[in-house]
Amino acid sequence: MKNFNISLTIPAIDKQQLQEKLQAFQDLQDHLEHEDFITSATIIVEHPDIIDFIKEVIPEEGEELTMTDYIKIAKKAFERFA
DSSP states (O other), rough: OOOOOOOOOOOOOSSHHHHHHHHHHHHHHSOHHHHHHHHHHHHHHHOTTTTHHHHHHSSTTTOOOHHHHHHOOOOOOHHHHH
């Protein structure tokens, strides 16, 4: 794999927000395979309202989802995005 140097312009309120955005990008880059990374970005660009949905259904830190929770999330997603 090759490394490439790029130049980016990233809007941010301050340096902290810039660092957070860059860290989020790095986290995605580190944890997703190439195709999953591209697919995720495409979905978010095409359906930005999915972020609010994810915030609604994501479990609290340390909380485990039950099968019933997964079914409720799937039903809610179908109703909102179908």
